[in-house]
Each structure stands twice: as C-alpha cells, then as structure tokens.
Amino acid sequence: MKKILIAGEGGQGAQSVAEILARAANEQGKETTYIPNFGVEQRGGVSLAFLQIDDKPIGYPKFDQADIVVAMCNRAIEQIKKFINDNTLLIYDSSFIDDDKIKTLRPLVKKYLNLPAKAIAQKGLSLKVANIIFLGALSHELGDLTAGEIRIAMNNQFKSHPEFQELNEEAFDEGLKYAKERPDQEFIGSKPSEIQKIFEDDVKSWERFPEYCKGCGLCIISCPQKAITFSDDLNFLGTNLPEVDLKKCLACEACQKICPDGAIKITKKSS
Amino acid sequence: MNNLPKSWKKETLPHKFCPGCGQALALKILGYAIDELGIQNQAVYGTDIGCSLLSWNMFDVDTIQTHHGRATPTMVGFKHAKPEAVAIAFMGDGGGYAIGAQHLINACLRDDKITVILINNANYAMTGGQTAPTTLIDEITTTAPAGRKIEDFGRPIHGPEMLKTIAADGAYIARCASNDFEETLKYIKKALQNQIDGRGFSFVEVLSMCPVNWKKNAQGSLDFIEEMKKVYPLGEIKVPEETK
Amino acid sequence: MNEAKSAVAKSEGGAKQLLTGNEALVRGALKAGATFLAGYPITPTTEIMKYWADEHLKNKNADNLVFLQTEDEMAAGFATIGACLAGIKAFTTTAGPGNILMQDAFAMAENLRLPIVSFIMQRGGPSTGTVIYSQQELNLTCFGGNGEGLRIVYSTANIQELYDYAIKSFNTAWKYRFPTFLLGDGYQSKEFSTVEQKEPQEIIEPSPYLLNPNKEAGTYANLRNTYNLEEELAEVIASHKKSFDEIAPEVIEFEDIHTLDAELVIFSHGIVSTVAKEAQEDLRKEGLKVGLFRPITLSPFPTQSAQQVVSGKSILIVESSLGQFARLLKSQISMDFSKVKELFKPAMGVAKQEIIEEVKKIIKKK
Numbered sequence: 001m002k003k004i005l006i007a008g009e010g011g012q013g014a015q016s017v018a019e020i021l022a023r024a025a026n027e028q029g030k031e032t033t034y035i036p037n038f039g040v041e042q043r044g045g046v047s048l049a050f051l052q053i054d055d056k057p058i059g060y061p062k063f064d065q066a067d068i069v070v071a072m073c074n075r076a077i078e079q080i081k082k083f084i085n086d087n088t089l090l091i092y093d094s095s096f097i098d099d100d101k102i103k104t105l106r107p108l109v110k111k112y113l114n115l116p117a118k119a120i121a122q123k124g125l126s127l128k129v130a131n132i133i134f135l136g137a138l139s140h141e142l143g144d145l146t147a148g149e150i151r152i153a154m155n156n157q158f159k160s161h162p163e164f165q166e167l168n169e170e171a172f173d174e175g176l177k178y179a180k181e182r183p184d185q186e187f188i189g190s191k192p193s194e195i196q197k198i199f200e201d202d203v204k205s206w207e208r209f210p211e212y213c214k215g216c217g218l219c220i221i222s223c224p225q226k227a228i229t230f231s232d233d234l235n236f237l238g239t240n241l242p243e244v245d246l247k248k249c250l251a252c253e254a255c256q257k258i259c260p261d262g263a264i265k266i267t268k269k270s271s
Numbered sequence: 272m273n274n275l276p277k278s279w280k281k282e283t284l285p286h287k288f289c290p291g292c293g294q295a296l297a298l299k300i301l302g303y304a305i306d307e308l309g310i311q312n313q314a315v316y317g318t319d320i321g322c323s324l325l326s327w328n329m330f331d332v333d334t335i336q337t338h339h340g341r342a343t344p345t346m347v348g349f350k351h352a353k354p355e356a357v358a359i360a361f362m363g364d365g366g367g368y369a370i371g372a373q374h375l376i377n378a379c380l381r382d383d384k385i386t387v388i389l390i391n392n393a394n395y396a397m398t399g400g401q402t403a404p405t406t407l408i409d410e411i412t413t414t415a416p417a418g419r420k421i422e423d424f425g426r427p428i429h430g431p432e433m434l435k436t437i438a439a440d441g442a443y444i445a446r447c448a449s450n451d452f453e454e455t456l457k458y459i460k461k462a463l464q465n466q467i468d469g470r471g472f473s474f475v476e477v478l479s480m481c482p483v484n485w486k487k488n489a490q491g492s493l494d495f496i497e498e499m500k501k502v503y504p505l506g507e508i509k510v511p512e513e514t515k
Numbered sequence: 516m517n518e519a520k521s522a523v524a525k526s527e528g529g530a531k532q533l534l535t536g537n538e539a540l541v542r543g544a545l546k547a548g549a550t551f552l553a554g555y556p557i558t559p560t561t562e563i564m565k566y567w568a569d570e571h572l573k574n575k576n577a578d579n580l581v582f583l584q585t586e587d588e589m590a591a592g593f594a595t596i597g598a599c600l601a602g603i604k605a606f607t608t609t610a611g612p613g614n615i616l617m618q619d620a621f622a623m624a625e626n627l628r629l630p631i632v633s634f635i636m637q638r639g640g641p642s643t644g645t646v647i648y649s650q651q652e653l654n655l656t657c658f659g660g661n662g663e664g665l666r667i668v669y670s671t672a673n674i675q676e677l678y679d680y681a682i683k684s685f686n687t688a689w690k691y692r693f694p695t696f697l698l699g700d701g702y703q704s705k706e707f708s709t710v711e712q713k714e715p716q717e718i719i720e721p722s723p724y725l726l727n728p729n730k731e732a733g734t735y736a737n738l739r740n741t742y743n744l745e746e747e748l749a750e751v752i753a754s755h756k757k758s759f760d761e762i763a764p765e766v767i768e769f770e771d772i773h774t775l776d777a778e779l780v781i782f783s784h785g786i787v788s789t790v791a792k793e794a795q796e797d798l799r800k801e802g803l804k805v806g807l808f809r810p811i812t813l814s815p816f817p818t819q820s821a822q823q824v825v826s827g828k829s830i831l832i833v834e835s836s837l838g839q840f841a842r843l844l845k846s847q848i849s850m851d852f853s854k855v856k857e858l859f860k861p862a863m864g865v866a867k868q869e870i871i872e873e874v875k876k877i878i879k880k881k
Contacts, residue, residue, distance in 0.1 A: 011289075039743030040397060041325055042483050043289040046743075209274075212284055216291030216482070217489035218450075236285065256274055257452040260295035261285060265274035280735070315600075315725050320741075327739040333725035335600055336739040337593060338623055344590035348597025349725070351581045352551055352605065356726055377586040 001056075002142060003063045006049040006134075007080050008072030009237060010038060013131030016157065017070070018049035020135060024145055024153035025053040035061040044214075044237065046075050053145070068141060070134055072117070073238065077101040084108045091137055091179075093130070095119035095190050096238050102189035113137060114184040118238055120174050127239060129164075129171035136175025147176055195233040199244050204251040205267045206244045213263035215239030219255035228255060235263075276302025278311045280331045287325040291489050293449040293479025293496070294363075294390045298326055300452065301359075301388065304459040305332060308467070314357040315349055317342040319366030321397045323390065326361065340371025347374075347383045357466055358385040365395050368404040368428050375434070379472050382439035386462045386473045389430065392481040393499060400484035404428040407502055412484075431476050431508040441471025444509040448478040448496050451505075458507065470511050478503060531711045536674040536703040537562040539710045540634050543681025544606055545570065548718055549632070551605035553583040553594035557613040558646035559701040560636045564608070588613040592620025592631075599624075599631050600738075602723025604685050606632040610701070611640055614655050621694055622660030626740040628755060630688035630695065630721070634681070637700040639862035648701035649862040650785055650835040653843065656698050657814045663752065665759045667695040667766060668814040670785040674706050682715045689719040691762045698813065700835075702786055702864065759815065768811035769820055773799065777806030779829040779874055782821075784810055784840055787833055787865050794870035805874055813843065822848040829877050833858040833870055 004021070008014035018034045025032040030053050037048040052058050066083040071092040081104075084090065090109045092102070095116035117133040125133075135154060139147040151172060158164055199206045213235040219242050220228045227248035230240040242255075242264075256264045275281070279302045288295035305311055316332045318324050320339035327336040337345045346360040367375050367389040378385060394412055395401040401414040402424055409418035419427075431444045438444060443465040445458040455477060462473035478499050480492035487495060534542065540563055544552075552567045554560070564584065571582040581598065585591040591607050598605035609617050614635055624631050637652040639645030658664040667687055669680045680697050688695035722729070725736055742748040770788070772795065774780050783791040788809040798805040808824050810817050825848060834840040837859050845855075858865070858873050 037745075040741060041287040041289075041743075042322075042397060042399075044285070044287055207274075214285070214290035218291055218493075221490050221493065222450075237290070239290070253272070256272075258296070258450060259274070260288060260292050260299060262275035262279070262299060280737075313726070317597075324739070324741055327741070328737040330737075331733075331735045333735055334737045334739075335597075335725060336741060337596075338619055338740075341589065341593040341619070341623075344585065344593040345597040345600075347590070348551075348553060348583065348594030348605070349601050350597075351583055351594070352598035352601035352603040353723075353726065356601070373586050374590050377590065 001054040005066040007076035099189035132171035133175035136172040137179040140179035291482040297449040319362035343374040364403040364405040443473040539678040541566040543678040547682040547685035549604040551598040559704040588616035592617040608634040618659035624694035653839040763815035769817040770809040772807040774806030
C-alpha cells in the first residue's frame with residue numbers, strides 16, 4: 001500500500017504525474033485511486049493530487065498521512081505539512097523551493113530526496129518537463145511498480161504529442177538516475193540569487209518584477225523593436241523572465257501596457 | 272503611467288489569472304480608468320462567477336463577488352439604493368449572454384444606470400473551455416469537440432448589437448479588444464462617465480485572449496483576437512445623442 | 516360595515532384598522548424603516564408590490580422609497596442583496612415557484628450573513644400547485660439553497676402577527692445579521708381583519724457593507740462567497756454556526772398553552788395553530804387534558820422548551836403539509852414515536868372538528 005501526495009502550482013503537471021502512475025498501477029493489476037484537490041483558478045494556486053496504490057481494493061480516496069510527498073513549489077509547503085509523519089519520504093525541488101521554507105520542514109521530515117528538478121530541466125531539457133523528472137524519481141521509490149511500466153504509461157498519456165516523447169524520456173531517465181545516485185544529500189532549498197531587476201541607461205530604465213511575471217511572452221511579441229527576449233532567470237511560477245536589450249529599446253511602453261500582470265515598468269529619465 | 276493601477280490592491284498580487292490572460296489586461300485597464308476618473312471611493316465593483324471571480328480581491332475598491340449571472344442585478348439593486356455610487360458589474364460571456372442574459376437585457380431595457388463590462392473570450396474558461404454563446408463557428412471546445420456548429424449551438428451572439436436595439440437614448444455601448452490599450456481605456460472611461468453624468472446604461476464588451484483554453488501561445492492568442500475581430504467588429508456601437 | 520368604515524376613518528397611528536394581510540406586511544415594513552422592495556409578481560404576494568408601488572408614488576420625493584419590479588425572482592433576490600449591501604433596509608417577497616428561484620440569492624445571503632428580509636406567503640406545491648395556501652414551503656424557507664439553514668424564520672399565525680413580525684424581522688435581521696424570513700401563507704395574505712399598528716419599541720439602524728462612510732480611510736471591503744481550500748470554507752461555516760448558536764436564546768419564540776398537566780399535546784405552527792387552539796379550548800371544556808405547543812421561530816427552533824413538554828405525553832402533529840414540520844420537530848427533540856400521531860393536510864386548510872376527532876381517537880385508545 002502506498003499513499004502518495006503530489007503538490008504543485010496549477011499548471012506544473014502534478015495531476016498528470018498522478019494520473020500516469022494510476023494508469024501504470026492499473027496496468028500492472030494493482031488497485032488504485034487518484035483524486036485531485038484544487039481551487040478554482042486554471043493556473044497557479046496550489047494543486048494537490050492524492051494517489052493510492054494497493055493490492056487490496058481501496059475505500060476512501062483521500063488520506064491524512066502520506067508515505068511519499070512530492071513538493072514542486074513554494075506555495076505547496078504549508079499544505080503538505082499535516083501529511084508528513086516519521087516514515088514519510090519527501091521529494092522536493094531543491095532548485096526552486098526556498099531554503100526558508102525547507103527550514104520549516106526540518107523538524108518534521110525524517111526522510112527526503114533533494115531533487116533539483118527545475119535546474120536539471122533547464123540544462124538542455126525544458127522547464128515544461130520538470131514534472132516528468134519527478135515522475136522518474138518516483139518510479140525509483142515505488143517498489144511495486146516497474147519503471148518500465150511507468151514509462152509506457154507516460155508515453156500513452158502524451159501520445160497525441162509524439163514530438164515530446166524523446167524529451168519526456170530524457171527527463172524521466174534524469175529523475176530516475178537522480179533518485180538512484182542521490183548526489184545531493186543535504187536537506188536544503190534554494191537560496192535566492194540576485195537576479196538583475198532593473199536595466200537602465202542614461203535616458204531610461206526598464207524594470208522587471210519576478211514576483212508578478214508569469215512568463216506569457218506578450219511583451220516579447222509586442223515590442224516593435226524586438227528588444228525583449230526570454231532570459232534564463234525564473235519568475236515566481238518557475239518559468240522564464242523576459243529581459244531587454246537597452247540598445248534597441250525606445251521606451252515606447254508597449255511592453256508595459258500589454259503586460260496583464262504589471263510586471264514591467266518603464267521610466268523615462270529627465271534629461 | 273505606472274506599471275500598476277493605483278486602485279489595484281498590491282497585497283493580493285500576483286493575481287490568479289493565467290499567464291497571458293486578456294481578462295487580467297482588461298482589469299488593469301479598468302484600474303487605470305478608475306484612477307483617471309478619481310472614483311476609487313465612489314465605485315462598487317460586482318463580479319460574476321467564472322474567471323471574473325478571481326478579481327474579488329484585486330481592487331482597492333469595495334467589491335462583492337456574486338452568483339453566476341447575478342452581478343448585474345446585484346449592482347442594479349445597489350445603484351437604486353445608492354444612486355450616487357458608480358456601480359460596475361463585471362462578467363464573462365456566460366454571466367452576460369447565457370445564465371445572466373435576462374438580467375443584462377432587462378437592465379438595459381430599464382436603462383439602469385450601471386456600467387457593465389463583459390469579457391468575451393469565446394469560451395467558458397474557468398470550467399475548462401466549454402462552448403459559450405460567443406464561441407466562433409467551427410471553434411473547438413470541450414463541449415463541441417468537432418467545432419461549434421449552428422445546428423447545435425445556434426449562431427455566435429452579438430451582444431452589443433442586440434442591446435442597441437432595446438437601449439434608451441442615454442445608453443453607451445461599445446466593443447474593444449483588451450490588447451488595444453488606448454481604445455479599451457477610452458471606451459471604459461466613456462462608459463463610466465456615462466454613468467457618472469447620469470445619462471444611462473453603459474456596456475463595454477472586451478475581446479480577450481485566453482491562451483490556456485485556446486491552447487495557444489502569446490502570438491497565437493493575439494492572432495485569434497484578430498479572427499474574433501472579423502466576427503465581432505470593434506467600435507462604439509451606440510453613443511448618446513448629446514455626447515456626439 | 517359602518518363600524519368598519521368609521522374604524523378606518525379614525526385610523527392614523529396606533530388605532531386598529533381593517534387591512535388585508537398583504538397590506539399589514541407593507542405597513543409593518545414601512546414602520547420598521549424599510550425603504551426598498553424588489554420583487555416579481557406571484558400570487559398570493561402580488562398586492563404587497565401593489566401597496567408598495569402606491570406608497571412609492573405618494574412618497575417619491577419625501578422618503579426615498581425604492582420600488583423595483585424585476586424580470587424574475589432571481590433578479591429580485593439579488594437586487595435586494597445589492598440594496599442591503601448599500602446599507603438600506605431592503606426586502607423581497609415571494610411564494611411557491613418564486614421561492615425556489617430565490618434560493619439562489621438566499622444561499623448567498625447565508626454565506627455572507629446578509630440581513631435581507633423576505634416575506635414568504637406559502638401556496639400549494641409542488642410546482643405551480645395552487646395559488647391559495649399551504650404549509651409546504653417550510654423545507655425551502657428553512658433549508659433551501661445549498662447551505663446549512665443558518666437562517667432566522669418566523670412562522671406567523673394571523674395578520675396582527677404579519678404586522679408585528681414584519682417589524683421584528685427587520686430588527687432581528689439588522690441586529691444579528693442573518694437572512695431573516697417571515698413565513699406566512701396565502702390565507703394570511705388575503706385575510707381581511709383588524710390590525711393594531713403599534714409603534715415599535717425599538718428600531719435597529721442599518722449600516723452599509725460597501726461604501727460605508729464610517730470605514731477607516733484607505734481601507735476597502737472585498738466580499739466573496741467562494742473559497743479555494745476546504746478548510747477556508749469550513750472555518751467560515753463554523754464561525755457562522757457559533758454566532759447563530761449564541762444569538763438563538765435571544766431570538767427563539769414559542770407559545771406554550773396548557774401543556775403542563777396535559778396528557779396530549781398538539782404541535783403545530785403558523786395559521787394552523789389558531790385552529791388548533793380553538794380545538795384545544797373545546798377539548799378542555801369537555802374535560803380532556805389537551806395542550807398546545809406552537810414554535811414561532813422555526814429557526815432557531817425552541818428545542819429545549821419543546822423537549823420539556825413531550826415526556827410522558829401523547830403528541831399530535833398537525834400541518835398543511837405531508838410532514839415538513841413533523842420532520843423538523845423530530846430532528847430537534849427526542850420523542851417516543853409510539854406516542855406520536857400525525858394529521859397531515861397538504862395544501863389544504865384544517866378543520867377544527869378534524870383535530871378534535873383525532874385527539875379523541877388517540878385519548879380513547881389509551
């Protein structure tokens with residue numbers, strides 16, 4: 001019997017991971033239930049998935065103590081605390097979840113897997129498959145299910161997008177390898193590094209707000225000078241922040257106007 | 272102009288709308304309109320159900336989140352009780368053209384002096400992308416997997432044009448697109464001014480991007496807005512005589 | 516008839532006046548300081564809108580009365596909510612199928628504890644039923660919507676009470692901030708009789724929820740009824756329930772008539788309790804020890820007082836419904852069901868003789 005709680009931002013793919021595992025379990029003749037728990041918004045906001053796998057039929061789809069908890073984002077940390085006991089394994093994104101938040105978990109958590117999923121994803125894969133890295137890691141921890149079966153279920157899940165199969169498989173293997181080798185042993189989170197927020201010259205400043213930006217890209221396509229591109233820096237949702245080439249920027253404010261989140265601020269300096 | 276309207280509540284940012292959402296953009300423009308007209312302390316803001324409810328704590332403006340289709344009658348009641356308030360009813364295509372259609376039509380018919388802002392994103396977004404009265408012909412949704420067909424769902428509704436036929440002389444009715452910043456700001460300000468001046472009912476439909484349910488990236492979502500403009504022409508559909 | 520005419524001529528202030536029930540409701544509402552009615556015409560409440568429209572016309576400039584005939588009952592309910600949010604004593608009125616539609620608004624009022632007042636004048640159901648009378652909207656009025664029934668419901672018995680409890684409904688609503696209902700019926704609506712229009716002892720002042728002039732500068736009210744997490748909503752419900760239980764002792768009302776030495780107690784509410792009272796008096800005259808218990812507030816229910824009455828006694832429950840009141844009663848107090856008999860007359864008036872015969876059957880069997 002395994003009770004697995006997966007917690008992420010809406011849109012990070014927590015539910016997909018749970019569904020893939022449920023299907024894989026079913027294929028192997030296991031009993032399984034999976035139930036999502038989330039708020040109303042389509043994106044962002046905490047998304048929880050309750051997954052159970054057992055040999056016997058399962059009654060109630062929710063549970064109050066988990067065997068494995070997967071935490072993909074900062075906002076999940078408060079939600080998962082009450083599900084953790086001495087035997088719970090916590091798998092968390094150490095490259096994205098702040099160390100401040102991990103500190104609050106230290107008294108509770110006895111077993112953990114430090115998995116820098118976003119960082120692994122950004123190295124030649126794609127941020128979009130960070131959740132698949134977690135899937136790979138989970139496949140190592142779920143003794144009853146074989147990684148092979150889970151991989152098949154994963155490819156079935158995304159069969160309408162065969163162009164992503166290779167990427168998914170790579171991400172899966174990365175996660176699996178990480179869980180086997182466990183290169184990072186410390187129970188720490190990410191320490192926010194200083195990222196450049198203001199880009200300025202003598203006549204203008206272009207300021208970006210990582211705490212508001214959602215990485216939609218409207219600013220990039222709205223800039224008449226094509227002065228804006230995606231950077232490697234991440235916003236609060238874990239997607240890419242834009243950055244500006246000041247030499248091209250005319251401070252026309254098109255990007256500031258089109259941003260639905262108010263994440264860009266142009267200031268013209270008085271000369 | 273600042274990157275955020277003064278009338279937006281900073282403490283509740285980042286807001287809960289999806290990346291690239293045209294509705295959030297329209298709400299930002301509404302915030303600027305409230306700032307420029309100086310009505311932050313005279314306005315009441317009523318939201319409907321659907322993605323609009325995510326704006327319940329977006330504004331430093333007294334707000335009530337109501338039931339589906341009922342933002343209009345709630346604001347109508349408030350305005351009748353307190354005529355000096357600036358009552359804003361904010362909703363989507365379901366709240367205005369489906370479950371709340373009779374309230375919208377009758378508010379216009381009675382010439383209730385409220386301002387209705389309706390987000391047209393051609394689907395029911397919050398519940399995952401079902402067909403809306405505004406869904407385009409052949410547009411694929413979860414309840415029209417082969418695309419919207421006239422024989423199943425009727426024709427896409429032209430709300431502002433429909434309201435024009437029953438509107439009183441003092442009513443103001445317009446349609447814009449949220450990625451046209453200047454035009455949208457102008458129309459929303461005119462609509463609110465129409466109420467402030469006591470002329471009559473005012474209504475602005477705002478075509479808005481919905482990249483998540485349209486399954487498009489930023490460029491794709493703007494391209495789809497251009498498609499929508501061909502079906503839903505932009506402009507001021509009705510302007511009170513005295514303001515012409 | 517001449518007497519009646521002169522009574523009308525003398526009227527003004529507290530004197531007795533011949534009124535219909537619907538008119539008594541309007542007079543009570545005005546006396547309570549109500550200034551807003553939104554509604555949709557439905558029998559038997561329609562005259563309430565007519566009288567209010569007349570008052571509105573007379574007082575258009577003086578009293579700022581607002582009258583809104585809406586396109587349907589959903590709009591009426593939500594417009595009433597809108598007015599209430601503006602700090603106005605607002606009410607609505609409906610019956611039958613209109614009551615069903617209004618549950619949408621009532622559920623929101625429950626979630627936000629909004630002090631809207633509603634006059635429900637029951638008619639035959641289900642569906643269009645009759646336009647006449649019943650006691651079949653107890654379930655809807657007490658427990659309609661998708662909530663837990665944290666509402667205050669007064670069940671009136673006669674048209675004097677329509678006037679008195681119309682006033683009380685506004686005071687209760689604005690003092691305790693729960694949606695408050697006056698549950699009457701079609702007989703009471705149409706009844707024509709004398710009403711004494713007493714001056715109320717107190718009038719509770721309303722206050723706005725939105726655009727409150729007394730709020731701290733720079734603060735804004737953001738009200739909602741949607742929550743993201745189960746825990747958030749559960750906390751809200753727990754808080755409402757706690758408040759409801761705290762105010763219950765101040766709100767509960769009932770009539771207890773000769774139950775102390777009774778061997779049989781009749782339980783009834785609303786207008787049925789008036790005919791039950793006549794039956795009870797006749798039975799006592801014949802030497803039979805019969806009492807009557809009538810809850811006036813159906814919610815909060817006078818549980819303790821009702822419980823004290825029942826032990827060792829036979830019970831007869833009488834109502835113009837197929838057991839809506841009986842079910843409420845049984846959920847509130849423990850009874851020996853072998854001693855409970857029911858007289859159900861759904862959507863019909865109850866005759867005194869029917870009650871007397873039932874009581875005698877029960878007492879004879881003992």
